[in-house]
Amino acid sequence: MAVQNARAAESTAQDNDTYKQLDQFMNVFQKVRADYVDKTTDKDLIKGAIDGMLASLDPHSSYMDAHDFQQMKMTTDGNYGGLGLTVQAEDGVVKVVTPTPDTPAYRAGIKSGDYITHIDGKLIYGSTLDEAVDKMRGDPGSKVKLTIVRPGRDKPFDVLLTRENIVIKPVKWKVMDNIGVINIISFSKQTGADTRAAIAGIDKQLGHKPTGYIIDLRDDPGGLLDQAIETADAFLDHGEIVSQRGREKDDIERYYAKPGDDAHGLPIVVLVNAGSASAAEIVAGALQDQRRAIVMGERSFGKGSVQTLLPLTDDTALRLTTARYFTPSGRSVQEGGIHPDIDVPQLTDPDYKDRPKFREDDLRRHLINEAKVDDSVLEADAKTDPRFAGSADALKKQGVNDFQLSYALQTLSRLDPSAPATRVAAALPPTPALVPTAN
8 A cells, every 4th residue: 555655646746747847838838929029820839849849859750730741641652743852850951861763863963961051042051851841842844953062072062953753663673684683762652562563573574583683772761661561571481570669568569471482582682771771671681680681782771760650630640759670680770770791882982981871870869779789990990891992983994883783793693503604794803602591
């Protein structure tokens, strides 16, 4: 009885403190309404208060009013007028997370980690992210000028872009050297089905099974959790894909592969880089942990949290971080990301050594990974790997425009007995053998 009374007293004290804080909030609210230099609206003040509360949690929780909700729907559906950029607010300006391939921003050479400081010559410092996105979106055919600050360059530069109807096809595929290359651009509503269709399309074009598959997840910002699960399932026959864990110890939900491997158990290489985030990391982590694929490239972004859309009204919602996700082996990729089995730099990018990598742990108030590993010593190692000594100019002269992809192709080509004994490109270094894994 004494313990129950103590708990009841503690709960009452906490409630009283909460009511005091709410009273304080209402005092501030009333004073701003009455005395602020410019006239305000209650709607704007309340939205600002909600935004501030959620901003104190983590970078991915947010309140979505009717406008935000519609913007998210357009992005998820993959059809809108704009430039093809995934962006993040940082220190009053807009930072590029990744440009979507085959869009105006991508073709103009905008890079992950670039800062957008002006739109059509107007400084956007201090504007909200929504305001900046609205200015970049618009009618197809209309033009917009972005001023870019790129770390490593002395001066800002302008890029004039023509808006297009951005219809994001989440999955593209092609056949190279008897190998199926599947480029997953985002995880929207059709990604899982389109991935399975890509595997079938590769088989049909070849008239037989390929030597293996390359799953290109580079610069994939992620998307829907269920589509990440469905995509990973296309390459797995059994086993766990991912688990998500909430606040309580017993709040765990696990997702498993269904019987049947669309990829026939053939060898797989997964390509990732610093722009591979969220759902892309779920797929890479699942295939890596299940020993179904070798992961190549660079350490991924490191977003290991799950956001749930909680409806508030018919046209507003709360996007709230409700869980962390873990790979089948129990790894959290939060902050640390997915580490490649084979680190392969993008040698055909002449700026790859100098361009800063933008990841989850660069964001303010990001969730902390309690089992975080300090990789600062490894990443500070400036010694040149003898396998990767080629220059961008030398590689391009030999026809290698995407070194990471070429490296993956050569790795898989070694398993094809019908392939010529000569190297794919003389500039490519030797790669370790890739052994097919029975699943």
